[in-house]
Every structure is written in structure tokens, then in C-alpha cells.
Amino acid sequence: MNLRHSTALRAVAYGTFYRLPLVLRRRIVRAVVPKYVVGSVVFVHDSEAPAPGRLLLLRQPPGVSWTLPAGLLQRREAPIDGALRELHEETGLKLSRADLVPATPNAIVHAKGWVDMCYHAFVPASTAPVRADGAEVLELRWFALDDLPKLSPATGRLLGMFGIGPAAAPGAVPAIPARG
Template structure:
């Protein structure tokens, strides 16, 4: 089952972004809502962030995924965090990020939550198909990020796009 799942994810993520969005839109009516987790290392005073390397593996991203039908965003965020990294938190352990919802072009909305966990006692468990690797990264020395992750992190003043003009700059006015 694991090789088949890995092949399916690999194939999906090799498709052009427009084709991937088209496929997702066929499965999700009208708009797409995702849940995202910004998980910081409490042992490092919040200066390290949990990132995932997923197919096709060209950049690192945040634990995130689409909500299931009628699923509360905070429940979906906790579920995706556990499915992708092995980190199990209760929904009440998550707090809404500010801003909590990021509306992207073409009908995509990310609902973002934050949490802090101690790296010293946190064990990652990845499946090797949907997620290749989970690791802590210093905020001042982030690895290559996916474009979507870099744009999302910029809303929170994190990463390579944090100082560049963009929609997130309006939030500071």
C-alpha cells in the first residue's frame, strides 16, 4: 500500500499547478479551504519552526491539508498535523494565528493555527509517501521553501518574502 500511495502522491505533485488545482476543484465544490499549522519549538523560545519536505521534494512546507466536509478548521489542522508529522495535539492546544484566514487568488482559503511544542520530547513520524521528512528549522536560517509556503509565512513576518511588498504588507498599516 505504501509504494502505491507514494507513487500516487509523486504523480500528483509532478502535475502542473493548474492541473492540480483543476483536479482538487473537481473534488471540492466552489472553493477550497485548507488548514495550516505553524508549530514552533518551545525549547528554542519559538525560534525554530516545524517544516516538512513533501513530494516532489523541491522545497519545504508547513503541515497543512484540505478540510474534510463539515470539518471545523481547528479540528482539520490538528488532524493534518498528526497525519503528516506524527505530532498529536488536541484542537484546543492550537490557537488561531493572526491573521487567522489567508484568502488566496482563485478561491483558495487557508485557516492558520499556531502551537508550541518542545522539540526535546517531540517525535516525528512520517509515512515516506505524502511526507518525506519532518524537521525543525531556525527562523533565521530556513531551508528552501515552496513558493506557497514562503508567501504564507510572509504574512507572519517570517521567511525570505517577509520584507518584500505583497498583500501581507497591508496588514501592517
């Protein structure tokens, strides 16, 4: 098949597709396009800690490794609102939209089919009202960025993408915005 013939077939296919009712086009797209699960993750930094800084991590069942506050978005929930909801549910911290700084990059697309929308928050550890509920979260603790505990594989990879932890590229500078 030559290029001209291939282009003509694609033009016919697209022309036919765009003549279909919108509802039917959406169903076709949902059936054909890969599905992604979207969640929000919050890097909670201790605003009082000297360099290199400290991060709030949590241990969830089964309790063998540490993770970041995170969770899946609810239907039609904005990523920043999902981040705030999950942060409150998992740590007890009640922050506002203005308290979250979008990470750079803000969206991390993982090969296994999920997307993490990432945010930074800066809170004073000495007065932050954090709490573990004992069910979803077994323990919360602040850790120095240069002395992190055993991380879940997904958390280790995610932190590494931001230049933090053992999975960071050698010599990488952590991608942390200026403290709020």
C-alpha cells in the same frame, strides 16, 4: 440607466429571489458565487528554542522544497479539527484543540481561490514524537526562523504574510503569539 431605476430593478430582483424556495436559492448562490477551497495550516514552533525560534517543516514529494503541515478540510469538518487531523497525519503529533492558537489573521484568502485557516502550536522539539511516513511526507526537520531552507512558493508567501522568511516585508516583526 439612472440610479433610481437601477435601485428599483435591484429591489425587484432581490424580492423575487427571496420568494424562491430555500433549496433553489442555495443552488443559485452556489452557481453564481466564486468557489473557494478551504484548508488548515499549522505553524509548529519549538517551545524550547531561543529567539528567533524554530519551525517544524516537512518535505513532501517530489521533495524539492519545504512546506508547513497543512491540508484540505473534509466536508463539514471544523477548521481546527482539520488542522489537528492533518498535523497528526503528516507529523505524528497528536495535539488537542487547546494546543492550537489561532493565528492573527486566522483566515488567509488567496487570489487563486483557496482559503488557509492558520494556527500556531508550541511543542518541545527535544521530546516531540514527530515522524515522516515516507509516502506523503519524506522528511521532517526543525529550522531556525532566520535560516529557513528552500520553501515552496505558497509556503514562502504564507510565511511572509506573518513576517517570517525571505518573503516577509523588510523589518517585519514575526506575528507569533506568546509561547504556550
